Amino acid sequence: MIEDCALAVGTRYGGCHAGLFGDAACFSFYPVKHLTCGEGGMFATRHEDVAVAVNKLRAFGVDRKHEERSVPGMYDVPQLGLNYRMSEIQAALGRSQLTRIDEILLRRSENFTALKQGLSLLPNIRVLDSTCRKAINSHYSLTLVLENELKSYRNEVIGQLKEAGIGTSIYYPQPTPRMTYYRNKYGYDSDRYPTAIENSDHSIALPVGPHIEPDDIQYILDQTSEILVEVNQ
Ligand SMILES: Cc1ncc(COP(=O)(O)O)c(C=O)c1O
Incomplete structure (x- = not known):
């Protein structure tokens, strides 16, 4: 079950935050939302295999993160991926919003x-x-x-x-x-x-x-x- 948490930052049931009931959750950081990064959002999951798969999909399907590359710049693309990365500028905006x-x-x-x-x-x-x-x-x-x-x-x-x-x-x-x-x-x-x-x-x-x-x-x-x-x- 994927929870639609687009409008649910801060929403809880029985002390548990929305997004923690299902297998995964999507939060929206579009400008009118509780927190914004200008655009984009956050994917959360309790399943390690799903997190690994989504991370790969998010960045072109490449098989190695920067820190995992023995030779900088070296990687393979074993699967089709997307480009859903959040920019550093958006992330900085989101982090400052989070403090508030x-x-x-x-x-x-x-x-x-x-x-x-x-x-x-x-x-x-x-x-x-x-x-x-x-x-x-x-x-x-x-x-x-x-x-x-x-x-x-x-x-x-x-x-x-x-x-x-x-x-x-x-x-x-x-x-x-x-x-x-x-x-x-x-x-x-x-x-x-x-x-x-x-x-x-x-x-x-x-x-x-x-x-x-x-x-x-x-x-x-x-x-x-x-x-x-x-x-x-
Ligand atoms: C309930 C709900 N789900 C999903 C979305 C889509 O969010 P996003 O534009 O960040 O993909 C919205 C946006 O308003 C929403 O209200």
């Missing part, structure tokens, strides 16, 4: 909690949050699900938030079975995934990143409340 991870996760958590508390007073919305005591959320964003009469106003609310200078997103705009490629390939009936559909069609993700200051949170709250009350009338 606790602060980054704390800021995300504070922003999430402040937004959630403010939004909880509004009717016809629901905030997605973990209800499991064993789980630790790493707060990538705050997902607001519009309910009842508000359901049909999702895109209008997004448009008004954009006009107010508030960037939003949708996680995710289509449940996988409804995406053209997967629908054509596997033909799953997307009606079988009502919760995913509900989140795709009626949710809005608000930002909680560490760059967002308490004043910004208040502004997001004021604007979101005003817009939701207006469309609710």
